[in-house]
Amino acid sequence: MTDPKRVIVVGGGHNGLVCAAYLARAGRSVLVLEAAAQVGGAAVTREFAPGFRVSAVAHLLHLLDSKVARHLDLARHGLRLAHRDLKTVAMSDAGPAIVLDGPRVIAGDVSDADRRALLEYHRRLAKFSHLLAKQHGRIPARVASGSWREAFAAIKLALDIRRLGRRDMREFLRLATMNIFDVLEDNFESPLLKGALAIDGVLGAQLGPRSGNTVFTSLYRASGHSYCLPQGGMGALTDAMADAARAAGVEIRTSAPVGAITLEGDRIRGVRLASGEEIAADLVVSNADPKTTLLRLLGARHLETEFARRVQNLRGRGNAAKLHLALSALPRFQGVAAEHLGERLLIAPTLDYIEAAFNPAKYREHSTEPALEITIPSVYDRSLAPAGQHVLSAIVQYAPCNLGAGWDKAKHTFQECVLDVLERAAPGLRGLVVGMELLTPLDIERQFRISGGHWHHGELALDQFMMLRPVPGAGQYAMPVNGLYLCGAGCHPGGGVMGTAGRNAATAILRGPRR
Amino acid sequence: MKLDRQHFRTAVYQTPFHPRTAPLNVLNLWHRWRDYTTADGYFDVGMEYNALRNACAVFDLSPMTKHLITGADALAFMNRLVTRDVAKIKPGRVGYAVWCNDAGQVIDDGTIFHLRDNVFRLCSQERQLDWLHASALGLDVAIAEESDDVAALAFQGPTSCAVLKKLGLAGIEMLKPFGLRVFTFAGTELLVSRTGFTGDLGYELWIAPGHALELWDRLFEAGRNYGIRPMGTLALEMSRIEAGFIAALVDFLPADRAVRTDRTRSPFELDLARMVDLDKPNFTGRRALLEEQRRGSRYRLVRLDIEGNKVAKDAFIYDARRNVVGTVTSAMWSPAAKASIALASLEMPWGRPGDELFAEIYYQKELKWSRITERCRVVEGAFYDPPRRRQTPAPDL
Numbered sequence: 001m002t003d004p005k006r007v008i009v010v011g012g013g014h015n016g017l018v019c020a021a022y023l024a025r026a027g028r029s030v031l032v033l034e035a036a037a038q039v040g041g042a043a044v045t046r047e048f049a050p051g052f053r054v055s056a057v058a059h060l061l062h063l064l065d066s067k068v069a070r071h072l073d074l075a076r077h078g079l080r081l082a083h084r085d086l087k088t089v090a091m092s093d094a095g096p097a098i099v100l101d102g103p104r105v106i107a108g109d110v111s112d113a114d115r116r117a118l119l120e121y122h123r124r125l126a127k128f129s130h131l132l133a134k135q136h137g138r139i140p141a142r143v144a145s146g147s148w149r150e151a152f153a154a155i156k157l158a159l160d161i162r163r164l165g166r167r168d169m170r171e172f173l174r175l176a177t178m179n180i181f182d183v184l185e186d187n188f189e190s191p192l193l194k195g196a197l198a199i200d201g202v203l204g205a206q207l208g209p210r211s212g213n214t215v216f217t218s219l220y221r222a223s224g225h226s227y228c229l230p231q232g233g234m235g236a237l238t239d240a241m242a243d244a245a246r247a248a249g250v251e252i253r254t255s256a257p258v259g260a261i262t263l264e265g266d267r268i269r270g271v272r273l274a275s276g277e278e279i280a281a282d283l284v285v286s287n288a289d290p291k292t293t294l295l296r297l298l299g300a301r302h303l304e305t306e307f308a309r310r311v312q313n314l315r316g317r318g319n320a321a322k323l324h325l326a327l328s329a330l331p332r333f334q335g336v337a338a339e340h341l342g343e344r345l346l347i348a349p350t351l352d353y354i355e356a357a358f359n360p361a362k363y364r365e366h367s368t369e370p371a372l373e374i375t376i377p378s379v380y381d382r383s384l385a386p387a388g389q390h391v392l393s394a395i396v397q398y399a400p401c402n403l404g405a406g407w408d409k410a411k412h413t414f415q416e417c418v419l420d421v422l423e424r425a426a427p428g429l430r431g432l433v434v435g436m437e438l439l440t441p442l443d444i445e446r447q448f449r450i451s452g453g454h455w456h457h458g459e460l461a462l463d464q465f466m467m468l469r470p471v472p473g474a475g476q477y478a479m480p481v482n483g484l485y486l487c488g489a490g491c492h493p494g495g496g497v498m499g500t501a502g503r504n505a506a507t508a509i510l511r512g513p514r515r
Numbered sequence: 516m517k518l519d520r521q522h523f524r525t526a527v528y529q530t531p532f533h534p535r536t537a538p539l540n541v542l543n544l545w546h547r548w549r550d551y552t553t554a555d556g557y558f559d560v561g562m563e564y565n566a567l568r569n570a571c572a573v574f575d576l577s578p579m580t581k582h583l584i585t586g587a588d589a590l591a592f593m594n595r596l597v598t599r600d601v602a603k604i605k606p607g608r609v610g611y612a613v614w615c616n617d618a619g620q621v622i623d624d625g626t627i628f629h630l631r632d633n634v635f636r637l638c639s640q641e642r643q644l645d646w647l648h649a650s651a652l653g654l655d656v657a658i659a660e661e662s663d664d665v666a667a668l669a670f671q672g673p674t675s676c677a678v679l680k681k682l683g684l685a686g687i688e689m690l691k692p693f694g695l696r697v698f699t700f701a702g703t704e705l706l707v708s709r710t711g712f713t714g715d716l717g718y719e720l721w722i723a724p725g726h727a728l729e730l731w732d733r734l735f736e737a738g739r740n741y742g743i744r745p746m747g748t749l750a751l752e753m754s755r756i757e758a759g760f761i762a763a764l765v766d767f768l769p770a771d772r773a774v775r776t777d778r779t780r781s782p783f784e785l786d787l788a789r790m791v792d793l794d795k796p797n798f799t800g801r802r803a804l805l806e807e808q809r810r811g812s813r814y815r816l817v818r819l820d821i822e823g824n825k826v827a828k829d830a831f832i833y834d835a836r837r838n839v840v841g842t843v844t845s846a847m848w849s850p851a852a853k854a855s856i857a858l859a860s861l862e863m864p865w866g867r868p869g870d871e872l873f874a875e876i877y878y879q880k881e882l883k884w885s886r887i888t889e890r891c892r893v894v895e896g897a898f899y900d901p902p903r904r905r906q907t908p909a910p911d912l
Contacts, residue, residue: 266796300653301591305799306617309649473617480802 007509008033008271008281010258010297011449011488013041016287017241017250018068018502019487019509023285024248026510031279032250033271035257035449038235039242041287042448042455043497045235049435051386052326055234057444057455059322059375059393060086060344063224063496064237067137068503077243079236082381086227087343089336090196091425096335098192099343102226107337110190117187121197128172129222131160136223136493136500139508140467140475177462180214181351195348203373203395204455204495206319208358209351213461220460224496227344229377233384234497241499261286261297261484268483271297283483285505289450289457290314290470290490298481307480310471314490315464318441318453319361321399323372323418325392326385326435330376331426342379347372347425357398364404366414369421371397389434394418401441401452411440456495457488466492477508485509527552530577531666531727539745546748549642549662551578556747561850563750567713568851570742571672573734574751576719577727580625581665582637582647586656589633596650597627598782598800600792604629609693609708613782613790614646615800619807620770620779621787622646623763626710628695636661640763646771650799666727669751670734671717673901674741676909679707679718681737687718688908701729709909712751714758716903716910756845757852757899759818761785766816766844766858780860781807784814814841815866818898819891821855821874824848830874832859832891840865843874851899855889868893 005028009020012034024030038044042057061081069079088100090108098108103122105115141153164172175183180201184194200221201207201214208214230236242252259274261284270280286293290311294300300308330341348354348371357367378390385391396418403410415438423430441453450457458470467475470490477485487505489495528551530536536554544555553575557563566572584592593601597612604610606629613624625639637643647658670679679687684698684707695708703726711717722730735743755762763769770779781804782791793805821827826848832841841861849856857874865872872891877884903910 263796266801295653301588301595302797303653304617304797304802305595305646305650305652308652312652 005029005282006280007031007283007285008279009285009287009487010261010271010293011035011041011287012039012238012242012252012254013287013488014043014238014241014497014499015488015502015505016041016285017238017245018072018499019285019287019506020250021072021241021245021248022503022506023509024245024250026506030245030250031281032245032252033256033258033273033279034252034254037255039252039254040235040238042444042450043234043238045233045384048324048437049326052324052389052391052435053233053384054324054391054393055377057322057439057448058234058497059377059395061228061230061234061237061497062226063498065137065498065500065503066225068499071503072241072244074237074240074244077240077247079240080231082229082231082377083342084226084228086229086375087340088196088227089340089343089345090192090349091333091345091347092192092335092349093424094349097333097340098190098196099340100196107340108192110193114188114190114193118193121187124168124171125219125222127164127168128175129219131164131172132219133223134160135466136498137504139477139504140469140492142476143467175215177212178215179210179212180218181209181355183215184209184351191350195350195353196346198351198354199346199348199371199373202354202358202371202397204318204320204460206315206317206361206400206459208355210355211358216462216465217460220494221496224498229375229380231381231383233377233381237497258297260299261293263298263302263481266482268481283485283509285485285487285509287488287502289316289454289488290486291316291451292449293486294479298484302481304480307471307473310473314458314470315461316452316454316456316458318401318444318450318455319398320455321396321414321418321441322439322444323392323394323396323415324437324439325433327390327392327429327432328434329388329432330379330390331392331429331432333426341376345374345376347374347421354397361398361400364400364402366399366403366410366417367397368417370399370418372418372421394422399440401445401454403440403442407440407442411438414438414440455489457490460494465494469494477505478513530575531724532575532577532668532731534728535731536575536745540747544747544749548578548748549580553578554745554747556749557745560747560749563744563746564753564850566742566744567672567715567746567750567754569673570744571670571675571678571738572744572746572750573731574669574671574746576667576669577665579662579667580639580642581660581662582639582643583659583661584635584637584647584656585633585659586654587633588654588656589635592651592654592656593627593635593637594795595654595798596647598791598798598804600795601627601629606631607695609695609710611790613785613787615782615804616770617799617803618770618776618779619781619800619803620773621767621782621785622770624761628708630695641769664724666722666724666730668720668730668734669711669713669717670720671711671713671715671746671754673716673903673910674738674743674912675717677911678734678738678741678743680911681741682733688911690718690909691907692905701726701733705730712758712760713754714760714897714899714904715754715901716906753847753849756847756856756858757849757897759858759897761816761858762845766860777813780814780816781812783807783812784816784860786816812863815861815863817859817861817866818894818896819843819857819859819872819874820852820894820898821857821876821891822889823876823887824855825876825878825887825889827855827857827874827876827889830857830876832861832865833873833875833888834865835871835873840872849898854898856894856898857891866893868895
């Protein structure tokens, strides 16, 4: 029999496309089923106002797996960068912004002590996050599997930590579970600088700077490369991935939402589309988040009790909203030089500002003065807006998915809060707005079919990482149903536009089931 | 009987039968079973046991944990919960079952009453509400804790059928083992099942608590000339070991209570392979049990007939080369089998029929401890298994 095993990939997000491409290159017959009219999942470029396009959810590229880019030759398939090495601009009501280029301060009022501290902070961050990045591309070892190979993988991790050297290892173990607030207070003077650095620990998460786990999320964010803007928005990246997948022989069907993953006895039979069409497969690989895949598409009844409960209890309520503005002209942000308007702009002036923005989220309320990560991608990428006009894309924290008051009621109020914050930073901005879109986590959940509207398909935390991701006992991409795999951000190493989960899943699938 | 907000002020409850059991308990022997006080013995444990094996005996079963499971997915739920195929337990039938965690380790055992379509009652030793709710995820079922809402008596022994007939339960002799039937009694529903924990002919009677005393009185009235006696936990325990049945917290540790992973047991390791249907596409523990079947089990539960007359309580079991291969979990001198008998958990591969095994028994006479090593024989099935247990029509002498 030369008939290759038939694989269905549920969902054409970046990880699904990457996984499909790797499987097809290994000779599998692969069909990708995407519910939306275009592939890309949450890494897409959408028109939100006539003539204005924007990266709909993820808006900066900085974690992309370089192996994926190389193996799939994404450049050949059309991926271009509009700009690379974006600087970070920490804006303040009070005075000029601080502009950071990696570890260096290139503008702003920063003491020499802070400048030195920043260099050391970055040195450590780079060293520790490199350790983390090394784990990304590995299939996590199971605990107590009894397998030498997996024990060896765990030993490798221990050795990596030991190789940091005595001082840094101690520091790593001290820092790893700390909160970013304490770390920044220990090391820096400038409130504005501290706010800018803290944002990395809380973006996309149900965490404030004082929450535990925020050093880990900061390290995670630092495990990538510098911030880049794909030419044509994030959709250009996933288009290139789709192109690479097709070139490898993958068949992609869009507007084909999967209604159910079907079983025959204790084995995968295939999928049933929402239209009722049944498609048989030997393997089903789901790019959907773990809850959607296991509880909704498969059904908890086909899972064992403890496993189903773990999936049910997975933490993954989105807390970041996305604001898109169509602007008739380039806005002016106070204290920001015109040459820096295309960079990564932050409204997070102090640690307390971010913490205060987080406080309401604990009680299922949205921030009234949110923290923002803003990009105006049209500065570098003219394809996104009509000539002379611009698009602004902002990640807005905090906006709990399960808002107590309900988003239908509160969305307008929240939108006004965000615009007020923006207007204060860029007086006159409201007058430039010709189109607007606010995506709450609930909108993200509905439009992008992600449980809880969480970018990472589940909170990124030490207790939901590596072999514990998505849940203990399922850290190796194979789910406890024969023939079912996960390949999305809900798996190790998690979210952000990386493609590593898809690549790892393909590796796990190709090496076959393990005892 | 709904718990009121002051329920915590009462540490231990009395069962609906307490007004009758209390005066009969001349030994004043009680222990706490769940939230209820329960008689260990009434007048003479040996005589209570004799009543059970030779006439009939009544055991207050009310503290038993009971859950009512209803809904369109009730059968699917039961099948996901337990290791056996519940579709084979038809409406009007009862089945013994065990359930496991994901690791295939036994959480508890109990009986499933298939009352009618989509309605099951699950009786168990341990509280299970949290586990049942967890197991209901994604299924259309309602789970009600009804332990306090149903009063129950175990009525067991060779004259039990005759007494029930005299009580007016017409046709009771035709009720098959593991069958259940609803009778009208004192203007209410009396559920009778031919089940029990004694390995003898016997029944369990289930009724609303408000009618409990009337049931007790009329049962004792009907049994007056049939040797009816109340029976406590100690006599029941004797009959349970003779029947070869296992008990939670005695012969196995409920998996949800275990801290040490090697202390739990799978159904295979409790000699319950017949209760496991791996052809069912999904139930909790299935994947682990398939794996155990492939790799082999760690332990084997055996029934041992031990030479001599010493009770092998807590004895170590040795092989012929004096290696410890296991321990006794339940032991007694069996009046019915006229033998020292025990249940024991042995390391694999020990416990095959014909294996040479020895029990090291410690015993004392007048405070002087002695030790003896006795040869053991692996017995298949119950130690005491009277034919009346299975006969239909049941003997109604």
